[in-house]
Amino acid sequence: MHVGIAGAGLMGRLLAWRLLQRGCQVSLYDDHAPAGCASAAMTAAGMLAALSEAAEGTTAMATLGAGAVVAWRQLLAELAAEGAPPVWFQGRGSLVVAHPADAADLERLRRLLTTRVAADRFHTLDAAALSELEPELAGRFDGGLYLPEEGCIDNRQLLVSLEWVIRQLGGEWHAGTSVKEAAPGQLRLADGTQYFDLAVDCRGAGAVGQCPGLRAVRGELLRIAAPELQLSRPVRLAHPRYQLYIAPRADNSYVVGATEIESAASHAVTVRSALELLSALFSLHPAFAEAEILEMNAAHRATFTDHLPRVEATPKWLRVNGLYRHGFLLAPTLLDKALAALPLPQAVPMAAVS
Numbered sequence: 559m560h561v562g563i564a565g566a567g568l569m570g571r572l573l574a575w576r577l578l579q580r581g582c583q584v585s586l587y588d589d590h591a592p593a594g595c596a597s598a599a600m601t602a603a604g605m606l607a608a609l610s611e612a613a614e615g616t617t618a619m620a621t622l623g624a625g626a627v628v629a630w631r632q633l634l635a636e637l638a639a640e641g642a643p644p645v646w647f648q649g650r651g652s653l654v655v656a657h658p659a660d661a662a663d664l665e666r667l668r669r670l671l672t673t674r675v676a677a678d679r680f681h682t683l684d685a686a687a688l689s690e691l692e693p694e695l696a697g698r699f700d701g702g703l704y705l706p707e708e709g710c711i712d713n714r715q716l717l718v719s720l721e722w723v724i725r726q727l728g729g730e731w732h733a734g735t736s737v738k739e740a741a742p743g744q745l746r747l748a749d750g751t752q753y754f755d756l757a758v759d760c761r762g763a764g765a766v767g768q769c770p771g772l773r774a775v776r777g778e779l780l781r782i783a784a785p786e787l788q789l790s791r792p793v794r795l796a797h798p799r800y801q802l803y804i805a806p807r808a809d810n811s812y813v814v815g816a817t818e819i820e821s822a823a824s825h826a827v828t829v830r831s832a833l834e835l836l837s838a839l840f841s842l843h844p845a846f847a848e849a850e851i852l853e854m855n856a857a858h859r860a861t862f863t864d865h866l867p868r869v870e871a872t873p874k875w876l877r878v879n880g881l882y883r884h885g886f887l888l889a890p891t892l893l894d895k896a897l898a899a900l901p902l903p904q905a906v907p908m909a910a911v912s
Contacts, residue, residue, distance in 0.1 A: 559583070562745045562752055564737035565760035566592065567599035568713075568885050569878045571720035572893045573758055578727035585730040585752070587737050587745060589764070592721045593714075598762055601779060601857035603805040603813040604713035604886045605792060606630065607652055609680060609705045611884060613670040618866060619884065620675060622891050627709050629890035634711075640726070642719040646808040648791065649709035653683075653692055655702040656796035657841065663796040668703060680705050694789050694843065710792045710805045711886055737761060739768060742875035756900070759877040763858040769879055774858035777883065778827045779815030780835055784849035787812075795842055802838040811852065814839055816883070827854040859883050867892055871899035 559582045563570050566588035574584045590597055606627050612620030627649040634645050656664035671680050681687075681704040689696035691704060725731065739746040740759035759765060763774040787810065795802040805813040814835055832854060839846045861882035862868065869892065870877045878896050881888060 559755040561585070561756045561758060562754035563587065563758040563760060564740045564745050565762060565764065566590075566721075566731070566733075567597050567760060567762055568717070568889055569881065569892065569896075570758070570760035571717060571724060572889060573760065573876075573878075573896060574724050574729050575720055575727070576893065576897055578724065578729055582756075583728075583730075584724070585732060585754070586724065587732045587735045587747070589734065589736045591733045592731065593718070598777075598857045598859050598881075599713060599717055599885060601777070601855040602713045602885065603779065603792075603803060603815055604711040604716070605652075605803060605805055606649070606709045606711065606887050607705070607792070607794075607803075608887060609671060609675055609708060610652070610654070610794060611887065612674050613667050617674050619887075622866075623884065623887040624707075626887050626890060627707060630709075630711055630886075633890060634716075637719050637723060640723050642723045642726075643715065645715040645719050646712040647709070648711075648806070650791060651704055651706040652708035652710075652792040652794065653688070653695075653702050653704055654794045654796060655688070655695065655699040655842075658700065660796050660798060661700075663798060664703070667796060671703070679707060692789065692791060692793070694787055695793070698843065708792065712807055713886060716886075737764070740765075740875070740877070742872050755874065757875050759875070759879070762860040762879060762881070765877075765879055766860065769877065771862050772860055772879060773862075775861055775882070776856060777816045777859055778831045778835070778854070778856045779813055780827075780832070780839075780851060781811060781813055781853040781855070782839075782846070782849040782851055783809075783811045784846055785810045786848065787843065787845050793842065795838055797838065802835065802842075804839065804842065812849075824858075825856070827856050859885075869895050869899055871896075876900060 561582045561584050563586045566586050608620045608623035684701045688702050737745050740757050745752050766772050766774050789806050792805045859882050862880045867880040
């Protein structure tokens with residue numbers, strides 16, 4: 559079977575890897591170079607935060623992402639067994655803290671968790687317990703929440719690892735090649751139409767206007783280097799207007815984000831967004847004032863009205879879209895559902911994955 563995949567982001571690469579393992583011939587098309595930083599998968603924190611999303615979103619999100627940490631451990635073990643470059647991964651939980659003025663926001667989050675998930679899936683910490691878990695925060699907060707099931711993954715290392723294994727398995731990579739439209743058995747490019755036994759559409763925001771109900775939401779984030787700080791877990795800072803998160807990486811760099819703007823604009827990070835993110839970061843720990851700003855990036859996340867992803871399939875066509883800001887959290891579940899949909903002889907109606 560010859561498979562053409564439109565979009566070499568997270569889902570495109572995962573599907574390419576799995577289909578190559580099954581003996582398919584795979585051709586992968588993407589607007590960007592493999593390491594292009596404009597894609598949603600490259601401009602991400604790699605958060606695996608099902609409980610946090612359940613509190614702020616829906617219980618369906620918690621259900622879909624509940625096994626993400628375990629699933630990623632298995633996927634990364636497979637990549638390592640195939641000789642792919644290593645991927646940094648942390649699955650020892652995350653923390654949520656708040657300044658005294660925002661204590662009500664932290665309490666609101668705690669109440670939401672109490673009503674939406676089992677009580678033993680999170681812990682309320684006092685200042686001493688918070689300091690023991692994350693010494694860098696000692697003396698800075700009166701307490702917080704500990705979500706032991708959560709974690710994060712280095713998104714860029716993962717994409718490099720997947721690119722490596724795809725090439726090793728013989729996948730054809732067509733970088734800088736835009737797919738204008740995907741249809742059963744075909745991908746329409748700028749210079750003509752390519753035909754396949756199966757066409758896969760994983761273009762994310764690139765499919766806006768062709769996928770009913772899909773829209774783009776702009777997100778901005780920063781990457782900083784702070785070698786003097788040693789945060790070992792993702793930390794969220796409860797805030798009245800947005801949820802700041804700081805996701806650590808192995809080299810003492812951090813991904814800081816993220817704004818969420820209902821806009822399809824493609825300009826660089828705004829001064830307002832940079833000031834808000836940096837001010838909140840400094841308030842978390844003053845040592846961040848000496849951090850080096852490595853990047854300021856913006857990208858679009860594709861979403862539907864209910865913010866839940868969708869898998870749609872016919873015998874010669876598969877589309878996975880609407881991962882929104884939850885791509886790395888939901889990817890293992892969506893990968894399984896997408897592969898399970900491929901043998902179906904009849905169309906699968908577009909519906910929220912459940």
